[in-house]
Amino acid sequence: MVDYELKNRIIMKEIFSSFRGTENELIPILQHVQEHFGYLPESAMLEVARFISVSESKVYATASFYSQFRFKATGKKHITVCQGTACHVRGAGKIQDTLERQLGIKEGETTADQEYSLEAVACIGCCALAPCIAVNNETIYGRLTPQKVKVVHEPIRGERKNGQKNHSGQPGNML
Amino acid sequence: MQEVKLVIDNLEITVQEGTTVLEAALQNGIYIPHLCHHPDLKPAGICRLCMVDADGQMLVSCRAAAAEGMVVKTGTPAVEKVRRLAVELLIAEHDAECLTCGKNFNCKLQEVTRFVQIDRERLQELKASERKPVDNSHPFITRDYNKCVLCGICVRTCDEIQGAGAIDFALRGYATKISTFGDNPLRESACESCGECVERCPVGALLPVGFQQPSREVETVCPFCGTGCGLFLGVRGDKLVSARGNPRHTTNKGRLCVKGRFGWSFVNSPERLQAPLIKKDGRFVEAGWDEALDLVAGKLSQYRGEEAGVFASAKTSNEEIYMASKFARVVLGTNNIANVAHLCHANTVRGLLPVTGSAGMTVPAWQIRESACFFVAGCNPTEAHPVIGLEIRKAVREGARLIIANPKEISLCRLPHLRLPLRPGTDAALIMGMAKVILDEGLLDEKFIAERTINFEAFKKSLEIFSLNEAEEVTGVSKDLIREAARVYASSKPALIFWAMGITQHSHGHNNVWALAHLAMMTGNYGKPGAGVAPLRGHNNVQGATDMGATPAWYPGYQLCPGYELYPRFNKFSSSQEKFEKAWGYKLPDSPGLSTVKQFNVKAKGWGGAAMRDLQQKIKAWYIIGADLVNGVAESGHVRRSLEEAEFVVVQDIFLTETAKMADVVLPAACFAEKDGTFTSTDRRVQRIHKVLEPPGKAKADWWITSEIARRMEYSGFDFQNPGQIMDEIASLVPIYGGISYERLKEEELRWPCIDKNHPGTPVLHVDQFIKIEKAEFWPLEYIPSPELPDEDFPLIMTTGRTLPHFHYNMTRKVEGLNKLCPEDFVEINEIDAADLHIQSGDNIKVISRRGSVVSKAMVSNRIIPGVVFKTIHFIESPTNMLTSSEFIDPMGTTPNTKVCPVRIEKVAIRKLEGLGEK
């Protein structure tokens, strides 16, 4: 536990090394932090507040203003559902509803087994494939219907059932 | 200041330039609806209710300055429309349960709604559906955001006034809300529990828990720290029910810290002593005053001179301390009169007398804002002197520089600052390093040194053999940092140096104090507004305890006793024995007395030469007023043993403290709210305290008890009817209090020296001349290492201190809410040391020193330097002073070496610790 915190602090030091520590760097720093951890851990936000000498509540408040920041660890598979205009008109709402039901979580949440997390985002640039979702910001699944949505998560759950080893690592290691 | 003329609703109005349109209207009795405006805060323009028509344009009146010739209309149809819309939106979001709301009739939203006229039906339509959870986590503050109007007053208060930044606007759009960091419960946030936001919230969203409207209020002074904030205590029936800051008080300006605002309920505690207690066969039995006082008088008459010891209380009034001081010398014929300053700022006082002639804080607290630079050494003002901490925060946010020398990252470190993370006990080396840089780089104030000081050469010489390398090696602070700190300090004027126990609680504490004072002297930082030194006094009246001579070395007013003509060069420091013998009408003792540590640990080394080292315990009887010495004195085992072995001990207190439990007789005292008198704050201000309610049961004011004992022992000079008469006697004998009287204190703000009844008091010390000694004197400096250093067996240095919610071991520990905020002792330990020891936050640990061992909880952090651990002083369940040492005391101030205590830490596997905190 302690070692884990120390390790994180080293990561934070690395992140800070390219900044001067002024208040207007808050957003870019938070972006770096999220890139490393996949979300904004509280301990990291506290370090950021200390680094740029602003109050912790300001760091949190600012981060919470932007939808790009997450406050919970993402699952190993982080599913982003596009809610951009094109996807929206082609039923992205239903896609999201279905995923929420199937995974048993709400948008912005992570499953208890840390496998999946769900996030609604604006256009991900594949409007031709609308409605679409992305997994871990790399694999895109397009032309989805509520029936087809399963492809996103069934394989993994299936694998685990077959007794295959689950990949370990800290939350948010996939980036 | 120029005036501006404008017209509001056909009324011609003249206001000061810079006044906003809203203020101009309100000042002249014209109501404009408003919610987010608050006179103490910068305008924010959030609620849009204050819209007016100015010269045909819509204007947010709380943000616009009144301009010459402006024509303002507050009620045009367009204005009304915007306003109604804004109010309706607010009400839609508001949980209008007015009748059961704590803010009913006092609510700004009601005021606005009444004015704007919203009809009932419309209101029903607007009702919000979703209820947000209420945050009841905090023992003193309820947050119900179903009533929040998002005016941001709390956010701005927390930021602008408190400087804590515990809350802010989070999320956005419809979801916007006021949130702590991570939206955690308030109690787990950075909230400092000052309650300032609660005072200002315009609606019922923030309310004090269990608030009761007082039926009357009395102006008095806070009983906790030396800041001396003014407050109004509210009474209902025979109980204290509220406290609020006095807005006219120049130090706190209406603000209070958590102790001042919420810590008063100890007064109502059922544990207060209500009757005299006499120990019979090992058990206390209640007694009447006559029986108890006759017993005490009879017993005390058997001991005189070196057989008697007296303790005066730094929590009691000047009048009462004066009585104790007189009692010891006249009635018991002894100079063994002590007070807790000997564990505290005695090193400052005795250290500074030969340097600058006085150890008072040089400027009033309200001048902190005028300083350009603060050197905060060995103190943590935001926790121990919170309102002074606020003043520092404010000045730093307005541009003042901040240098912090502390092994701990204190909360002031959240401001832009320069931190010198030195090893405990090496302050003198650090400051000598800074002085050397100032000297070498010619950053001195040579004119000041030449005109207002002497002996600079000797000081300079002592620095010649000291190098910056040595400073770095000893302190662990890099040369570059030391250099930078020296440059910042010497080039930003006026500069003010704050210090407290981190500097003084060492057996070489006076050296640290000298070094700091010399820093101020060599840069000319004396005798000017906002400049000088600010040794922050701990207790509400520990300044008074020293002023009133509750110390072996001097009678009231720093007038020396025989044997203490310490500084023969200044004949001004000759003995005042004759003066006081004449005034008090009795022969006074010739021999020097013992101060706090020496009274219990006669073998303590360091003070008084070899002859004073091998004394046998001679004191056989103690009269102890308002001091829990069993907890308070370093190496408290000596105190326990001494009190056990004593023939007679009488303790006078408001609670049955650990010390009182060891007494033969316990006398119940009135607390600060139950008597009249004066306290002297850390900035030398003498302030009246007023009786707010009657003491519980048979309890009596300390001055009455002390004089009653004296009278029963048939001594004259103790026939006072009220504390005002005692103050008159003080004024007649103590030159620096010469002009103080209750009459003047009604109206005037007086700081000593106040020589006679026409003297205006002295806001800034040493303006033309240094007090008493005319010219300040430099002394050669040397760095002396702490006597006990870490080794293999005891590898960590333990240092000690306060937390924000608590003061010591008794008063605040009787306040349920404060115990909730800080329920148990902890030991802060660096994460690297913790990893070595396999310790995690929350683990039960044993802290072991050469004196003993106690059990506590670990708090792993990276805010303390490796090799050092910090332990609180508040918890008698884990008594810190069982660990500290009193083997060595300072040769001048007699303060023990509390801040450097080598310890070893071990993990222990106890699940439940008996009596540790309450849930």
Ligand code: SF4
């Ligand atoms: S809690 Fe009170 S002060 Fe804070 S924003 Fe809401 S209404 Fe305003």
Ligand code: SF4
């Ligand atoms: S009580 Fe004080 S510190 Fe806490 S949120 Fe309110 S203003 Fe801020």
Ligand code: SF4
């Ligand atoms: S700062 Fe000190 S004097 Fe002021 S309210 Fe707090 S404890 Fe009382």
Ligand code: FES
């Ligand atoms: S709108 Fe969904 S990809 Fe563009």
Ligand code: FES
């Ligand atoms: S009072 Fe002016 S905008 Fe709120």
